[in-house]
Amino acid sequence: xxxxxxxxxxxxxxxxxxxxxxxxxxxxxxxxxxxxxxxxxxxxxxxxxxxxxxxxxxxxxxxxxxxxxxxxxxxxxxxxxxxxxxxxxxxxxxxxxxxxxxxxxxxxxxxxxxxxxxxxxxxxxxxxxxxxxxxxxxxxxxxxxxxxxxxxxxxxxxxxxxxxxxxxxxxxxxxxxxxxxxxxxxxxxxxxxxxxxxxxxxxxxxxxxxxxxxxxxxxxxxxxxxxxxxxxxxxxxxxxxxxxxxxx
Numbered sequence: 001x002x003x004x005x006x007x008x009x010x011x012x013x014x015x016x017x018x019x020x021x022x023x024x025x026x027x028x029x030x031x032x033x034x035x036x037x038x039x040x041x042x043x044x045x046x047x048x049x050x051x052x053x054x055x056x057x058x059x060x061x062x063x064x065x066x067x068x069x070x071x072x073x074x075x076x077x078x079x080x081x082x083x084x085x086x087x088x089x090x091x092x093x094x095x096x097x098x099x100x101x102x103x104x105x106x107x108x109x110x111x112x113x114x115x116x117x118x119x120x121x122x123x124x125x126x127x128x129x130x131x132x133x134x135x136x137x138x139x140x141x142x143x144x145x146x147x148x149x150x151x152x153x154x155x156x157x158x159x160x161x162x163x164x165x166x167x168x169x170x171x172x173x174x175x176x177x178x179x180x181x182x183x184x185x186x187x188x189x190x191x192x193x194x195x196x197x198x199x200x201x202x203x204x205x206x207x208x209x210x211x212x213x214x215x216x217x218x219x220x221x222x223x224x225x226x227x228x229x230x231x232x233x234x235x236x237x238x239x240x241x242x243x244x245x246x247x248x
Contacts, residue, residue: 005073007141007149008063010036013071015146017043022071026054031068040069063138083125083154088165091125091152097193098123098242099166101173103159103209104200105230108134112143113231114198119147121238127154127162127195163195163212171195175205175213176237178227184217184241194242198234201227217241 007016016022017040025044031037044051056068063070083091093099100118105111111134118126133155134140141148156162163173172190175197197213199205210216219228219236228236 006062006070007073007138007146008059008066008070009142009145010034010040010067010069012142012144012146013069014039014043016071016073016141016149017047017049019146019149020047021073021149022047022049023074024050024052024072026052026059026062026070026072028056028059028068029053036067037069063142065142083152085154085156085158085162085165087154088125088127088156088162089169091169093124093169093193095192097125097171098238099125099127099171099193099195100234100238101127101159101163101166101195101197102129102133102230103197103205104129104133104203105198106132106134106200108137108140109143110134110201110230111136112140112145112148114234115140115144115151115153116147117231117235117238119144119151121235121243123151123238125152125154127156127159129159130155130157159197159206160208160212163197163209166193166195167214169193172215173197173213174215174217174242175199175210176219176233177205177210177213177216178218178221180216180218182215182217183220184237185220186217189242189244190215196234196237196242198230198237201229 171193173195
């Protein structure tokens with residue numbers, strides 16, 4: 001059984017060490033020396049974290065796709081403290097803060113990839129649903145390259161109501177909607193605080209979430225496939241729209 005108090009994978013383990021949550025690092029015998037492994041050992045040494053050689057079969061029981069490296073995390077501290085809906089009203093957002101809202105992402109891999117993009121883009125917070133949505137599992141943490149160990153995360157029962165709280169906090173709420181006639185290159189992103197909302201691959205944004213957005217924008221699609229997965233759509237929107245320099 002995969003243990004929820006561990007993280008596997010070299011990049012994820014490095015970020016876990018940096019987060020201050022690692023008790024020890026377990027490494028399989030004869031692991032091939034790579035830059036990734038050196039980063040693990042250097043971070044562990046700097047943080048005073050013990051590295052222990054552990055049988056690979058034991059690591060297989062603890063984590064999937066671990067690359068021969070697994071970190072054991074502090075009990076009940078394997079993830080950042082979760083925020084709730086009310087915290088959206090009091091969170092210390094900067095004047096130009098970015099928030100990412102995921103409406104119905106159920107795959108931990110997609111959650112992790114979206115969280116990685118969110119953290120790298122400098123967003124202040126990620127918001128997801130409590131029900132019918134992916135939780136922060138070891139697989140999600142690894143897919144996020146450890147970003148979920150750093151990124152503030154609000155899990156809420158009601159996305160439309162949470163969007164209203166963000167609006168009250170001065171955010172313009174922009175939803176990614178494939179059927180919108182307004183593309184991300186047609187007009188610049190609004191100034192100030194922006195919340196970008198991404199729906200699931202299958203259903204996209206739910207009706208109530210669409211209605212709760214101030215603005216709906218689409219991504220240009222020129223190929224035959226005509227769609228991107230949620231994390232790729234988020235990356236395109238963040239870098240091609242929200243973070244794109246305003247035209248003068």
